[in-house]
Amino acid sequence: MLVSVGITQIQAISSVFQILPKPQHIEELKGKGISGTDLQFIVNQSSGEMPVLGPILNTLPQAEMQGKGVYLTITDKDVPESEEGYVLSVNEKGVVIAARSEAGLFYGCQTLEQVLEDSRDYNCPIPAMKITDFPSIAYRAVHLDTKHHLDRMEYYYAMMDKLARYKINAVIWELEDKLRYTRRPEIASPNAISKQEMQALCRYAKERNIDVSPLVQGLGHASFILKHHWELRENPKSDWELCPSNPETYDLLYDLYADALEAMPYGKYLHIGGDEITAIGIDKRCKDTGKTAFELQMYWLQNVCNYAKEKGRVPIFWDDMPLKYAGLWTTILSDMSGEELDKAWNTKKLDQAIELFPKDCIYMRWNYGDATKPAHMKLLNWYKEKGLQVMAATAASSGDSPFLPRNNTKAGFIQGFSRLVVENHLAGILATAWDDGSPHLETVWRGYIAQGEFGWNPTGRTIDEFMEAHGQREFGFKAGENRMDFLKELEEAFFFFDGALVESGRRNPAWGTTTFTLIDLPDQEKPGEWAEKYKEKIIQAEKESLRFEKIRKQLTDARKMARRNRYTLEVYEQNNYLQNYPVRLILALRDYDLATHEQQREEAQMKLAEVCSSFSSMRTRLEEVYSKTRFMEQPAGYIEDMNHHNHLSAKSQNSDWLFLYELPMVEKVQKWLNSKTIK
Known part of the structure; x- marks a missing residue:
């Protein structure tokens, strides 16, 4: 039975148990709780396998015995409708985690792991309580960019464990030459990761409810390809852009895509890049088509989207080039509002070209600063009116800060865009981490964890509260000690x-x-x-x-x-x-x-x-x-x-x-x- 819970009682629980991301609802129950050391076993009462457990829960026997235990059950009764939602109940008899899917049980166990960690760290009992929890955003991804460096494989495995701990459920991996392509072996760096190694890592991630999908740059950012294939350059003096009207461009790209999809077999998406094009439509082959540069860009996009769909993947495309074509780019980045914004806002070119936009593609709306500015919100409305699917891309580390992300590791920007994703019903959110300045990933982690926090619950904590919770979760620094x-x-x-x-x-x-x-x-x-x-x-x-x-x-x-x-x-x-x-x-x-x-x-x-x-x-x-x-x-x-x-x-x-x-x-x-x- 629930008691009437005052805000101070909830705060008392939260002051010790800094669960991250913050659950949607925490209720205090009547009666006694338990000590973390009271738990003697964990059993899965459903027909599925035991979810992957954290280091504390994994020490418990997985068979019912005398004493208090943890019971996992799959049910559709009195649990959130979300496939990743769960209810975690604690009383003097033990712990029950109920969910409608294995993913929900997994996340319930991740939450319990954190509760047990705090109980152990601060030698305090776990109160009788009920946590009802679910994500506000279904697809919560981080970006792994390995264009300039690689980490050791064991680090990537540890990365998957930590992402799962903070309820991140996807990785978009920007490969460039760091995959050992078998169809086009000349593209791969000598130290590239083999497809077999990547498959094993992706299987490990899948067991932790993490979808790993590839990003293989295409039309622009193609230096990793064109330093080997001069014949495909749009500009012979530059290795930046592929020629979109050369059929061999697609032969090569599809080979790279095929290898990437085989290496990451469980992913939902194929991110095909497509951003920051500087010069297409300048070679003779392109000129002979009679198409404008923008039409050539969209011709390329349609082709690669068709390929992705044939392979059962949803294509994702950076959206900046259509916006630059329409002359909206500087407006979107501006602080304009009110009448000034209304005068500057002109989507005529986009409206006229709407038939060139593939409808089954996801347009990744990237903004690495404050995404809540009026012009940017106006753009999101345009996408909605046109019925185009949009995913957000914020930043845990953007390229403008060498060695160390700034602005509280971009946490405020991540929170702001996460709110917009919920309000506008976008397809998900990605926290990018560009390797332009190759910061050590340990300095990026607070940004990744911020995406875990605010992607799950955008309004649960303030930035200051998040940073306190981060210090406690990551290092065991009790909130309020200011050790960060x-x-x-x-x-x-x-x-x-x-x-x-x-x-x-x-x-x-x-x-x-x-x-x-x-x-x-x-x-x-x-x-x-x-x-x-x-x-x-x-x-x-x-x-x-x-x-x-x-x-x-x-x-x-x-x-x-x-x-x-x-x-x-x-x-x-x-x-x-x-x-x-x-x-x-x-x-x-x-x-x-x-x-x-x-x-x-x-x-x-x-x-x-x-x-x-x-x-x-x-x-x-x-x-x-x-x-x-x-x-x-x-x-x-x-x-x-x-x-x-x-x-x-x-x-x-x-x-x-x-x-x-x-x-x-x-x-x-x-x-x-x-x-x-x-x-």
Whole structure:
């Protein structure tokens, strides 16, 4: 029997048991609860197999015996209509998880695992309660982009376990050359994953209710293909676009699709890319068709969609090119509203071309910022009016932030778009994680987990509440202890790191790196001039030096107090040393420039030499930590793209791109120091 539950009682449960994603409904029941250690067994009373269990539940015998236990049952009575929904009831007799499907039982067990984890971590009983839970969004995916690097296979297996823990039920894997294609073996990188390895991983994911579908770039972003097949280039001087009017383009693409679908046999979708086309309709073959560039784009789309349907897959297409064709792109990205927006909004071109849009394709509406702006919401209404299927794409890590996602790992943007998906009944949501700047995936995980949280329950928590829950779930930091404060500070610190050592230049991976000019070095004959020229950098470096030390101490404490996932904290720790290196170098140059007598200058010069020599050890340690899960360089024989996508992480075949400004600056300072004689 339910008691009348005040908000404070529910808050009391939630303050200890930080279930993530937050369940839709939690009710306190009359009577006693249980201790987590009281549970003696787990049995599945349905005819199906036992779902994959977490590490705590998996220690329980799977046969009924004396004592309190966990009972799993499949029923259509008093359970959510969702196939992934469940009811979890706790009383003094034990735990019952009821659902209408095996997926629901699986997620009920994932929730119980977290409850038991908190009960164990904080030595507290589990109250009598009833959780009624179901996802607000049916398809909740994350993006795995391996165009520039691969992680070890065991890391991908661990990834599936963690995604399942947070009720993510899909992965869209952007393959490029990292699958060992058998029909077109020349396309594959020497270290590509075999189809058999991928099949095994996908089977492992399927057992955890995760759908893995491939993304094979097609019309544009085709450098991984066209560096081998010049004959298919639209522009002979560029390896970016395939020619859409060449029949051999489709022969090749269909071979790649076939291999990808065989490698990922359980997926529902085939993502065919199709974004950011810069130049089609320029070669003779295309001109002879008499079609416009947009018509050629849609001709390609229709062909590849037909292929996907023949193979039993639903095609997904990035939607930016039709919007650019219609002249709506800048409007959609703008902050316009009201009359200003109404005047700028013109869908005439799109309306006239609507027959060119395949109706059985899903149009992936990507927006990696605030998707709740009026113009963007207006676009979603246009899609709805035209009866086109739409899926959202937000970002756990977009390419504009090398080394570390910013803005609370994009959590606010993820929540905003998740709300729109529910309100507009979209086909699902994908949290992208672009490899343009190749951040270590451990730094992306909070964004992935945010997608788990808000894809399941978009309004359950505020961003601050989510970050508290994330710290408790991932590391065992009790909510309210503020042990994750270092992460917000670290995100801020990297903004200075991005350009600390240059006067001009950009290492932004999404918008393209540029040529750069390093800062000057002090002139011994003009003491103080350098410090005056770079006064603002020095002031900020002094602040960042204090911030570094604060982060360092917080991370040291966090590693000591963490109950799990210390490796993630190791990665953050090495990123902290990385962002601090330009700070140390700038402050050492300042000290040299401001030295007023010979002995002081000699000491400053020795200190500067020490900072330069420490670069190697800093880099070595970072690579040691990173390489516990990922490969740090391209394999022997790897052929570089011509265009490089101008991505930061494509600037070198090893990890030099991580230190784009630091390496030449250290070399510059060392040459300068070697030209001097320490007396």
